[in-house]
Amino acid sequence: MLDDIKKDYEFPTEMVELEAINRTDHFQNKNYSVPTDMARACVRTDTGQVLGIHGSKYKPIAHKSVVDKVMQGVEKTGMFDYKTDIKVYEGGAKMRGSVTFENLVIEPQKDDIIKFRINFFNSYDQSWAFATICDGLRLWCMNGCTTPVNASTLRFKHTTNVNIQSITDRVKSGVDFFMDSGMDYSQWAHIKLHPHSVQRFLEQTLCKTFKRSSNSIPYNVTRTETLLEGFDREARTLGRTKWALYNAMTYWSTHTDGQRGHAIRKRREDEVAKTLGSKQWQELVA
Numbered sequence: 001m002l003d004d005i006k007k008d009y010e011f012p013t014e015m016v017e018l019e020a021i022n023r024t025d026h027f028q029n030k031n032y033s034v035p036t037d038m039a040r041a042c043v044r045t046d047t048g049q050v051l052g053i054h055g056s057k058y059k060p061i062a063h064k065s066v067v068d069k070v071m072q073g074v075e076k077t078g079m080f081d082y083k084t085d086i087k088v089y090e091g092g093a094k095m096r097g098s099v100t101f102e103n104l105v106i107e108p109q110k111d112d113i114i115k116f117r118i119n120f121f122n123s124y125d126q127s128w129a130f131a132t133i134c135d136g137l138r139l140w141c142m143n144g145c146t147t148p149v150n151a152s153t154l155r156f157k158h159t160t161n162v163n164i165q166s167i168t169d170r171v172k173s174g175v176d177f178f179m180d181s182g183m184d185y186s187q188w189a190h191i192k193l194h195p196h197s198v199q200r201f202l203e204q205t206l207c208k209t210f211k212r213s214s215n216s217i218p219y220n221v222t223r224t225e226t227l228l229e230g231f232d233r234e235a236r237t238l239g240r241t242k243w244a245l246y247n248a249m250t251y252w253s254t255h256t257d258g259q260r261g262h263a264i265r266k267r268r269e270d271e272v273a274k275t276l277g278s279k280q281w282q283e284l285v286a
Contacts, residue, residue, distance in 0.1 A: 008088045009063035009095050012045045013124065018053075042124045044092055051093045052125030061130050061162065063088065063095045066122040070132060073167030074099055074118065077175075089262045094123045096262065100137055104175060108185030108243065113139045116178045118171060121266070128266065131155040132167060134174025136181070143247055144254040144269065145181075188242035191285060195228070198245055201284050202227050206249065206275045227252055242284060249275065 018039045042052045042060055067086060074082070079101060086097035097120045104116035114136040121128040132154045136145035154170040156162050203219040206227065210218075230248035231240075238244040253268035275281060 007064075007067075007086065009067060009086055009092070009097075011047075011063075011092055013051065013060060013062065014043050014045050015054075015058075015060065016041045016043050044124075047091065049091045051091070052123070054126065058126070060124055061122060061156070063092070063122055065162075066095070066120060066130055067097060069162050069164050070097070070099070070118070070120045070167060073132075073164050073171060076164070076168040077171050079104070087262075090125075093125045094121075094128055094262065096121055096128075096266070098137075104178070106136070106179060106182035106185070108182055109189050109238075114145055114182075114185075115139065116175060117144075118174065119144075127263070129155050130162065132170060134171065134178060136178055138247065138250075143250040145250055185243060185246075188246060189238065191242040193240050193242055193245060193284070195231075195240070197284065198231055198240075199224065199228060201245075201280055205278055205280050206271060245284075246276075 018041055040054055040056065040058070041050050042054060042058075043049070044051055071084075081102045082099050083102065084097065084099050086095065088095045099118045099120075101116045106114050108114070117135055117137045119133045119135065120131065121133075122130045134153075137143075138145050154166060202224050207219040207224040209220050227248055230252055231245050234244040234247045234251070235241070238247065249272045253272045254265060256262075256265040256268065258264075
């Protein structure tokens with residue numbers, strides 16, 4: 001349960017009509033105009049900051065409304081032993097929160113504990129849709145244990161009402177998926193991988209790039225080297241296993257810094273989730 005103290009995600013916003021733009025192209029002597037109903041600004045009224053520019057059909061979902069609905073959905077599951085963490089970014093344009101359950105845990109290997117977690121996102125600039133994603137938090141190094149894309153994800157458009165029951169149902173199914181994942185993690189811990197197989201896998205998936213010419217390298221060299229170093233680091237305690245590679249990828253995706261670290265993290269998490277759902281990952285063996 002959240003307390004009644006005002007949080008960073010609680011602030012007023014207003015959709016403001018933009019003035020019509022009329023311009024003349026002096027080269028072709030043509031007039032251009034943008035109707036006022038085609039563009040509106042989402043403004044944070046306590047600071048005057050413009051959080052996003054949108055079309056006429058866009059309806060903002062307030063961060064507080066997202067938090068309230070997620071917490072209501074969580075409480076309807078009957079699970080109350082949890083901790084919350086909510087942060088806003090870019091002056092309030094983006095919000096990311098999590099609910100970590102203290103007594104819902106799996107242990108793929110001895111003393112390797114993972115807690116069930118719900119992540120939720122929202123934004124006023126349309127960069128992050130309102131979504132809930134169920135995954136796990138590995139306590140060994142605080143990795144975020146990313147799940148395959150769409151396996152436990154629920155997204156909402158900013159033009160529709162949010163159904164609390166759908167959140168509750170997704171949390172419940174997320175718990176089942178999480179508990180079943182423990183068997184996958186345990187199996188991965190026993191699948192030995194050769195470094196060459198790991199490198200080839202990364203080059204074909206997470207590090208793959210668009211080949212611009214016949215002479216260009218079809219993968220990101222720097223990213224590949226970083227992830228291989230991560231695999232070697234994880235292998236020191238986990239062995240050269242599929243579980244070690246999994247943790248190398250999640251470590252890379254969740255450990256970001258800098259002014260845009262939150263956006264980089266979200267993008268990387270999505271990339272890792274897509275990789276975990278790939279045919280190459282399912283077929284990866286020594």
